[in-house]
Amino acid sequence: MSTVIDAGQVAEHNAKLQAQLQADYDALGGMLARRGQDIEELTSLAQGFAVAVPSWGVGTGGTRFARFPGRGEPRNVFEKLDDCGVINQLTRATPSVSLHFPWDKPTDAKELRDKAASLGLFFDAVNSNTFQDQVGQEQTYKYGSLTAGSAEVRAQAVAHNIECIELGKTLGSRALTVWVGDGANFPGQHNLRGALERYLDSMRKIYAALPEDWNVFIEHKLFEPAFYATTIADWGTSFACATELGPKAKCLVDLGHHAPNTNIEMIVARLAQFGKLGGFHFNDSKYGDDDLDSGSINPFQLFLVFNELADAALRDGAAFKPSYMLDQSHNVTDPVESLMNSAVEVQRAFVQAALVDRAALAVYQQQNDALQAAQTLKHAFRTDVSPILAMARVRAGGAADPVACYRASGYRDRVAGMRPAKAGASSSGIV
Numbered sequence: 001m002s003t004v005i006d007a008g009q010v011a012e013h014n015a016k017l018q019a020q021l022q023a024d025y026d027a028l029g030g031m032l033a034r035r036g037q038d039i040e041e042l043t044s045l046a047q048g049f050a051v052a053v054p055s056w057g058v059g060t061g062g063t064r065f066a067r068f069p070g071r072g073e074p075r076n077v078f079e080k081l082d083d084c085g086v087i088n089q090l091t092r093a094t095p096s097v098s099l100h101f102p103w104d105k106p107t108d109a110k111e112l113r114d115k116a117a118s119l120g121l122f123f124d125a126v127n128s129n130t131f132q133d134q135v136g137q138e139q140t141y142k143y144g145s146l147t148a149g150s151a152e153v154r155a156q157a158v159a160h161n162i163e164c165i166e167l168g169k170t171l172g173s174r175a176l177t178v179w180v181g182d183g184a185n186f187p188g189q190h191n192l193r194g195a196l197e198r199y200l201d202s203m204r205k206i207y208a209a210l211p212e213d214w215n216v217f218i219e220h221k222l223f224e225p226a227f228y229a230t231t232i233a234d235w236g237t238s239f240a241c242a243t244e245l246g247p248k249a250k251c252l253v254d255l256g257h258h259a260p261n262t263n264i265e266m267i268v269a270r271l272a273q274f275g276k277l278g279g280f281h282f283n284d285s286k287y288g289d290d291d292l293d294s295g296s297i298n299p300f301q302l303f304l305v306f307n308e309l310a311d312a313a314l315r316d317g318a319a320f321k322p323s324y325m326l327d328q329s330h331n332v333t334d335p336v337e338s339l340m341n342s343a344v345e346v347q348r349a350f351v352q353a354a355l356v357d358r359a360a361l362a363v364y365q366q367q368n369d370a371l372q373a374a375q376t377l378k379h380a381f382r383t384d385v386s387p388i389l390a391m392a393r394v395r396a397g398g399a400a401d402p403v404a405c406y407r408a409s410g411y412r413d414r415v416a417g418m419r420p421a422k423a424g425a426s427s428s429g430i431v
Contacts, residue, residue, distance in 0.1 A: 004085050004119070005409045007397070013405040014394050021400050024387040037355065039388060045354055046385075046392035049347045051282065051324040052096040052124035055104050057339055058083040061291065061329030070335065072416030077104040078115055079419060083336055085119035090405055092398035093343045096124040098325050099171070101164045102134055109170040116171075125175035125217060125279070125323060126168035130157040131225070146202035147182040147195040147231050154202050162209045169211060175278075175323065177252055178206070179219035183226020183233070195231050200244055207245045217252035217278040217323070218242050222259055224289060235267045242276050250278025254327060255305070256285035256292070265304040272312035272320070279323030280305075282346050291329035293338045295345030302345065303381045306353035314358070334412060340402045344389060351388055355380035 003010075029039035058080050060070035074080040081097065088094040097116065106112040116122060130145030138156065143149070145157035157180075165176055182199070184190050203216075210216060220238040223230055232238055235251060242249040251271050258264055271277035284290070284297040295302050313320050324346065330338045357376055364373035390400045399405035406412075 003089050004082050005089055005406070005411055009409050010090070010397070010399050010405055013408060014400050017390075017400040018394075021387060021390050021394065025391050028385070028387045032355075035357075042351055042354060042385070043388050043392050043395070046347060046351050046388055047092070047396055049093055049350050050095055051093060051326060051343055051346050052098045053084045053087055053094045053339055053343070054098050054100070054325060054327050055080045055084065056100050057326060057328050057330065058087075058335045060335060061331050063331070068331070069421055070330075071421075072412055072414075072419045073335070075419055077106060077112060079415075080104070081112075081115055081119055081121065082415070084121060086336055086406065086411060087339050087343065088119070088121060089397075090393070090399040090402035091340050091343045091347075092393050092396035093347050094326075094339070095120065096122050098124045098127060098177075099168075099173075100127040100129060101160075101167060102129060105167065109167060113171050123168070123171045123173045124325060125177045126164050126171070126173045127177045127179070128161045128164045130160060131179070131181040144180075144182040144190075144195070146178075146180050147190075147199045149190070149198075154198060158202050158205045161206045165206075165209050165211070165214070168214075174211075174213055175215045175217055176206070176210070177217040177219055178203070179221065180232065181221075181225045181230075183230035184228045185226060186228055189228070192229060196237070196241075199231055200241060203241065203245055203249075207249060210248055215248050215250050215278055216245070217250055219252040219254055219257070219281070221254065221257040221289065235271065239271065239274070239276055242278075249276075251276050252278050252281065252323075254281035254283070254289075255294075255302075256281075256283045256289040256327075258285075260285075260287060264301060265308050268305050269308045269312070272308065272316070272322075277312070277322050279325060281325050281327035282342065283326065283328045291327065293328060293330075293333075293345070294326065294342035295349070299345065299349070300381060302349040303352050304377070306349040307356060307377060307380075309350075310353040310356065311358075336412070337403050337406060340406065344402065347389055348385055351385045352380050352383060355383055355385070 032039050055077060059073050074083055084097045130141050133140050139153040146154060148154050161178060168176060207216060218238045218241055220232045220234055221230060222233055238251040242251050253268060255264060282294045284292040284294055286297050326339060326342050328338060328342060361373055361376045364376060394400050
């Protein structure tokens with residue numbers, strides 16, 4: 001496997017931190033042993049965790065007002081893969097990449113797949129884009145795509161999604177994520193029921209094109225760019241559509257796509273209970289779809305989400321396999337650093353959820369002891385599992401401190417010299 005940061009640099013970095021890490025790991029191991037938990041089992045669990053990196057996330061994002069390009073940001077999908085390779089090399093938690101078409105459409109799909117393999121990467125769900133017009137596009141999506149009143153526009157949007165499936169098959173993906181910004185900005189702009197009927201009619205055609213071993217993930221979002229009524233605005237609509245389409249249709253939960261204070265963990269529990277939880281786009285939000293780094297605002301909510309996922313895994317066993325993906329926009333940070341931090345924070349919540357004393361929790365719930373039930377969850381959440389995560393990385397060849405190792409490597413300075421600034425270089429599309 002090729003590495004884009006010299007392995008010797010990573011080993012040198014780890015050697016400097018080895019004694020400190022081992023001391024912290026042994027201390028945590030002793031504390032966990034007193035609780036009846038095995039640190040080695042938890043480390044093995046951490047090593048098995050994986051979350052996909054979004055190809056668009058390694059570029060610099062922006063807002064509706066402006067976009068400020070970053071130094072050395074990738075200019076094409078191959079350079080994006082190099083950055084994704086660095087993230088996985090140092091965290092050992094992001095072996096897959098989620099592509100977005102047409103931003104990442106290759107001229108030679110086999111060449112792209114070979115490039116990913118050389119970096120130890122493979123491709124997760126592919127994402128379609130019918131929320132913006134592309135150069136040379138015949139029909140506009142200004143007034144909708146899969147829900148548009150125009151049959152020609154809907155046909156174009158359906159054809160694009162089917163093209164994404166075909167590209168994904170060549171690249172080794174097994175899922176298509178569909179998010180549409182379709183909706184209305186004014187009351188009466190469109191018939192609310194009719195828009196959803198047209199959406200389902202379009203999605204049935206896309207669903208019919210899915211290979212037998214594929215899923216389609218329906219992503220909901222409360223608002224934006226449709227500020228009055230978004231067609232797929234909530235988990236209930238997503239669930240209804242996924243149920244209507246069939247067993248290969250699942251719901252995707254983006255943590256930033258909800259109103260502030262929404263009980264997202266309960267949504268997760270409901271979708272898991274009825275077999276329609278397809279996966280996640282992990283990020284964080286303060287007000288509404290800010291696409292902030294995962295765990296940067298509300299790490300306890302992230303933990304509570306994984307608490308429900310751990311419960312579902314115990315109930316449903318090996319059949320429960322939701323897809324984990326990051327989806328973030330980085331305006332003021334180095335995207336590689338933010339994505340590494342986010343991958344670690346999602347992995348942290350995953351391990352913390354494994355620390356919950358579920359037998360004790362069940363007793364407190366049965367006894368209606370609300371305080372002790374809540375404290376049982378807090379006890380796991382407050383446990384600093386950083387030594388477990390760092391040891392898992394080191395044992396897999398990653399970095400004890402990914403950001404510090406990345407900065408010491410000079411990677412950003414090196415690619416900045418190789419990738420001169422170019423308008424629209426990142427193709428992130430998150431503006």
